[in-house]
Amino acid sequence: MDRRQFFATSATVGAAVLNIKKAKADNAGQSKEFVGVLVDTTRCIGCRSCEVACSTVNSNFVPDVKNDKALEKVRDTSEMQYTVVNRFNTEKGEVFVKRQCMHCWQAACVAMCLVNAMFKTKEGPVTWNGDKCLGCRFCMVACPFDIPKAEYRSWNPRIMKCTMCYERLQEGKRPACVEACPTDTLMFGQKRELMEIARHRVYSHPDKYVHHIYGEHEAGGTGWLYLSAVPFEQLGFRVDLGTTPYPEYTKNFLVSVPLVLFGVPALLLGLSELTDRKKEVGESQEWTNE
Amino acid sequence: MNNAAVVTGEFNRVVKFFWQELKPRGKWLTPFNVISIPIILIGLVILYFRFVYGIGSVTNLNQYYPLGIWIGFDVVTGVALAGGAYVITFVVYVMRMDKYHSIVRVTVLNGLLAYIFYAGALTLDLGRPWHIINPIIGNSFGYNSVLFLVSWHFLLYMLTMALEFSPVVAEWAQLEKARKFLAGLTLGAVIFGITLSILHQSGLGALFLMAKPKIHPLWYSEFIPVMFFVSSIYAGLSMIIFEGTISHKVFKDLLGGHDHRRYEEIVLGLGKGAAITMFVYYFFQALIFIHEKRWQLITDAWGYWYLVEIIGFVLVPCFMYAYAVRNRNLGIIKVASVMALLGIVLNRLNVTVIAYRWYDLNKYYPSWQEVVVTLMVVFTEIWIFRWIVTRMPVFEKK
Numbered sequence: 001m002d003r004r005q006f007f008a009t010s011a012t013v014g015a016a017v018l019n020i021k022k023a024k025a026d027n028a029g030q031s032k033e034f035v036g037v038l039v040d041t042t043r044c045i046g047c048r049s050c051e052v053a054c055s056t057v058n059s060n061f062v063p064d065v066k067n068d069k070a071l072e073k074v075r076d077t078s079e080m081q082y083t084v085v086n087r088f089n090t091e092k093g094e095v096f097v098k099r100q101c102m103h104c105w106q107a108a109c110v111a112m113c114l115v116n117a118m119f120k121t122k123e124g125p126v127t128w129n130g131d132k133c134l135g136c137r138f139c140m141v142a143c144p145f146d147i148p149k150a151e152y153r154s155w156n157p158r159i160m161k162c163t164m165c166y167e168r169l170q171e172g173k174r175p176a177c178v179e180a181c182p183t184d185t186l187m188f189g190q191k192r193e194l195m196e197i198a199r200h201r202v203y204s205h206p207d208k209y210v211h212h213i214y215g216e217h218e219a220g221g222t223g224w225l226y227l228s229a230v231p232f233e234q235l236g237f238r239v240d241l242g243t244t245p246y247p248e249y250t251k252n253f254l255v256s257v258p259l260v261l262f263g264v265p266a267l268l269l270g271l272s273e274l275t276d277r278k279k280e281v282g283e284s285q286e287w288t289n290e
Numbered sequence: 291m292n293n294a295a296v297v298t299g300e301f302n303r304v305v306k307f308f309w310q311e312l313k314p315r316g317k318w319l320t321p322f323n324v325i326s327i328p329i330i331l332i333g334l335v336i337l338y339f340r341f342v343y344g345i346g347s348v349t350n351l352n353q354y355y356p357l358g359i360w361i362g363f364d365v366v367t368g369v370a371l372a373g374g375a376y377v378i379t380f381v382v383y384v385m386r387m388d389k390y391h392s393i394v395r396v397t398v399l400n401g402l403l404a405y406i407f408y409a410g411a412l413t414l415d416l417g418r419p420w421h422i423i424n425p426i427i428g429n430s431f432g433y434n435s436v437l438f439l440v441s442w443h444f445l446l447y448m449l450t451m452a453l454e455f456s457p458v459v460a461e462w463a464q465l466e467k468a469r470k471f472l473a474g475l476t477l478g479a480v481i482f483g484i485t486l487s488i489l490h491q492s493g494l495g496a497l498f499l500m501a502k503p504k505i506h507p508l509w510y511s512e513f514i515p516v517m518f519f520v521s522s523i524y525a526g527l528s529m530i531i532f533e534g535t536i537s538h539k540v541f542k543d544l545l546g547g548h549d550h551r552r553y554e555e556i557v558l559g560l561g562k563g564a565a566i567t568m569f570v571y572y573f574f575q576a577l578i579f580i581h582e583k584r585w586q587l588i589t590d591a592w593g594y595w596y597l598v599e600i601i602g603f604v605l606v607p608c609f610m611y612a613y614a615v616r617n618r619n620l621g622i623i624k625v626a627s628v629m630a631l632l633g634i635v636l637n638r639l640n641v642t643v644i645a646y647r648w649y650d651l652n653k654y655y656p657s658w659q660e661v662v663v664t665l666m667v668v669f670t671e672i673w674i675f676r677w678i679v680t681r682m683p684v685f686e687k688k
Contacts, residue, residue, distance in 0.1 A: 135417020
């Protein structure tokens, strides 16, 4: 192998090593678009059929919708229910809002997870794999929407969150909650299509909707999108999350890791050579310049 | 055949030697034993409940506070306080300042035990600890995860410190050839260890970068990793001073023929180092404060709490160190070291627990079981430390 060939080969190998992830990501992007769900809160009647359908499909706690009076207080998803519907009294009267995992495009929980137990599938749903999970619960720290919930009362706790019915999607079905919704509040599709529909509704009824689609840019964009008649802070949404994808916050740190990993040993080895007395030339030799 | 006999004889000797060394020495009813034994026993009972009925049965953790003091104190604070090992090995093996050579062994031992116990406490907090091998055996690596990096660095750094300490063990077990071989690896281990330390000390801070909307803005900045690294330097130095003070009282007879003047010089040197790094840290904090225009944030209770940490437990001990070094006052240095350590505890707990979800009405506070288990971890570590220093040549007797 001559010198030129050597450089060419090492450059190719180096480029391949460094770009593997990028290439993978590009392929994933080309093969499929992420799916999501559009939630039009102006259509929701608070029947909670979605809660029942969700819990039935996922073998979770099925609420007694008729008698439990759960709408009287604002609830959160829990380790027993992947989705809940809340009632908010707003300037335009009662509004019902469904809450579940937002399935971020660049999810904080996925970036945090050290074993890919939290996983962004190429179709878009963020899923959890119990065979990999350590139960460290840092996904719960990272999630800006506080969605992952841990089973604290189990010797073998699971992390519980909506998976957008990933298994049903594989079978060509829609998520259970979407299927169960009687009022077309929920609409399943690719985000691009959903955004068009959402914008169309906002533009054609500018008096009915606020001019904002929650999830378009929040936390870098989410799979679930919300339309509303009132400002989102009145519906219990956090509006201070910013538009930066959460994994970006750790990017600078991760970029500096190889720098430290190779730079510091080089520096230290050099320093230790310089400070080694045994290697000093002529201890007795006196310096004449004062 | 003859070789085999020699090896067997040697093996028998080593086994017999270990067996003798395992026996306890000295008095049993010391105040420390009287307090620590019941706590360790109660801790074991609590751990039984934790592993059978789940973490929720003994802790106050909930869906909004997934991390409590087992992570915030044991792991995040414990690792910062164990920073002394990499600082001292840097000073002695890389900068070759022989003045500090006599405290290398005990500092590395402290660091090693701290990592084994405090990073080990992590497994108590993991929901599915038996999956801890997943990130190691490659059951899908999360390459982009800071946590992945930190966990690998913990593991590698523990091995590195074990290697740094191994010559002492070999000397104790009278394995001269092994000792020489292991001692030859020290510089490499030290350099690797310092690099790993820089990365995981800062990495612990980077774990909280994505919790931006949850941590009070006074404690959150994009520079958390840098702050964690810089503060781990003076945390480590202060811990060496603090531990040294205690060791000097407790293990007086082990230090035989001890030169007080040399000890004083070492403490003054460490204090000087701590004063300088603390000032750098304070300066960083001040820069961030001014750059992000945080003036309006310090007018409420959280602001005062922040000032208590930054002024009371960083700037004040920093000046105390500087004053004490100037006046060669060991008493003030010792007080300053305790204050600096408290400042580290405050800072790490603020980021992980106290100022985490500061807006939440139902704040997390640790249950008594969490406190007992934390104490258990600390006491068990001290037991092992005591066992080792009373048997192995840890304190130099020159």
